[in-house]
Amino acid sequence: MNEINHLTISSSSSVLRPTQVEVNLSRLRQNFCRIRDAVAPAKMMPILKANAYGHGLVRVAGLMQELKADYIGVAVLEEGLLLRESGITMPILIMGGVFGNQIPYFIQNDLTITASSVAKLKNIDEAARDMRKKAKVHLKIDTGMERIGVHYYNAEEFIRCSLDCSCVEVEGIYTHFANADAADLSYTILQLDRFKHVLSHYERLNTERPPLIHAANSGAILQASDSFFNMVRPGILLYGVYPSADVRRTIAVQPALTWKSRVVYFKVILPDHPVGYGSTWQSNTPVRAVTVPVGYGDGYLRSMSQYARVIIRGKQYPVIGSISMDQIVVNIDNDSAFNNDEVILVGESEGTLITVEDLAEWAKTIPYEILTNINTRVPRTYSETD
Numbered sequence: 001m002n003e004i005n006h007l008t009i010s011s012s013s014s015v016l017r018p019t020q021v022e023v024n025l026s027r028l029r030q031n032f033c034r035i036r037d038a039v040a041p042a043k044m045m046p047i048l049k050a051n052a053y054g055h056g057l058v059r060v061a062g063l064m065q066e067l068k069a070d071y072i073g074v075a076v077l078e079e080g081l082l083l084r085e086s087g088i089t090m091p092i093l094i095m096g097g098v099f100g101n102q103i104p105y106f107i108q109n110d111l112t113i114t115a116s117s118v119a120k121l122k123n124i125d126e127a128a129r130d131m132r133k134k135a136k137v138h139l140k141i142d143t144g145m146e147r148i149g150v151h152y153y154n155a156e157e158f159i160r161c162s163l164d165c166s167c168v169e170v171e172g173i174y175t176h177f178a179n180a181d182a183a184d185l186s187y188t189i190l191q192l193d194r195f196k197h198v199l200s201h202y203e204r205l206n207t208e209r210p211p212l213i214h215a216a217n218s219g220a221i222l223q224a225s226d227s228f229f230n231m232v233r234p235g236i237l238l239y240g241v242y243p244s245a246d247v248r249r250t251i252a253v254q255p256a257l258t259w260k261s262r263v264v265y266f267k268v269i270l271p272d273h274p275v276g277y278g279s280t281w282q283s284n285t286p287v288r289a290v291t292v293p294v295g296y297g298d299g300y301l302r303s304m305s306q307y308a309r310v311i312i313r314g315k316q317y318p319v320i321g322s323i324s325m326d327q328i329v330v331n332i333d334n335d336s337a338f339n340n341d342e343v344i345l346v347g348e349s350e351g352t353l354i355t356v357e358d359l360a361e362w363a364k365t366i367p368y369e370i371l372t373n374i375n376t377r378v379p380r381t382y383s384e385t386d
């Protein structure tokens with residue numbers, strides 16, 4: 001996934017391009033502990049899908065293992081396999097839907113499978129039987145997301161079927177909320193009631209519930225403590241970003257990610273000399289400007305053109321013209337900036353701050369998309385300072 005960059009960093013960090021993501025591991029640790037304290041005694045399944053929300057899958061997983069997180073959640077098989085290859089031994093749930101031909105890879109690598117239908121559950125059982133092993137699964141219940149999972153109103157048969165699958169170990173059962181980060185929690189309460197009803201089938205069937213029951217994403221962790229059951233699944237909150245502007249900020253977390261680059265070029269742009277593709281920006285006075293080697297090819301989204309700002313020497317300046325694939329131009333007004341000066345794209349410098357929420361607003365998207373779009377061309381570095 002990001003292995004080329006890991007290699008590059010360790011072998012030649014001094015010659016790396018200066019456009020880098022710096023992850024503050026102390027912040028991640030602190031966020032983890034704050035969430036854990038708030039949800040205790042519920043267990044923790046930090047969510048590390050999409051390269052740990054851009055923070056670097058393997059490194060963040062190593063930290064979670066060190067912090068004794070109970071479980072890790074990722075989206076797809078490849079993420080789980082990479083973690084196993086990297087020596088991560090803790091339990092890993094793949095939350096996405098499984099394809100039949102993938103099942104042996106899950107079983108072989110001790111990856112927990114999301115069983116999202118009766119048919120898939122039977123496939124898993126058969127594959128495990130063929131391998132003379134047991135497959136570990138969590139049953140996925142759809143209580144109102146309409147993505148994957150057995151509908152809550154069909155869950156009784158699903159549960160009954162799971163009890164007959166002798167080569168399947170049903171370790172967990174879970175659901176996912178559609179609106180837990182909203183101000184209005186009525187839909188979350190509806191989903192929660194449906195899930196509780198599903199769980200009550202176990203009593204009706206006179207059998208034990210699976211050991212792990214989980215539902216809460218970041219929004220629910222912040223706003224719905226009756227959804228914790230015995231494990232929670234924090235994603236974006238772990239990285240120090242709140243899932244929405246509306247959500248109640250009941251746990252204090254801080255962003256762990258800084259995205260920075262350096263000035264590679266300075267020039268004065270003469271009047272009536274437009275900047276960038278499409279010549280969308282020009283001035284009728286001379287403009288002092290610097291060029292910074294980052295662009296939409298790194299995930300600095302082109303849709304932020306006209307709105308984006310960066311920090312140089314503790315002050316915010318506008319990006320001018322269209323964002324290119326690999327470069328942006330910044331108007332530094334009457335100020336000075338020099339080659340190699342640090343440029344903060346996301347983060348804090350001398351008391352001024354640009355957040356992923358700012359970038360999301362400029363790009364008319366959500367912070368999740370900003371974080372997960374910072375792609376693998378951008379090397380990740382890790383610091384412990386606070």
Ligand SMILES: *Cc1c(COP(=O)(O)O)cnc(C)c1O
Pocket residue numbers: 047049095176216217218219233234235236237243
């Ligand atoms: C992504 C995801 C989460 C984490 O969501 P956040 O809003 O980032 O906390 C939890 N559960 C499932 C099933 C997910 O797909």
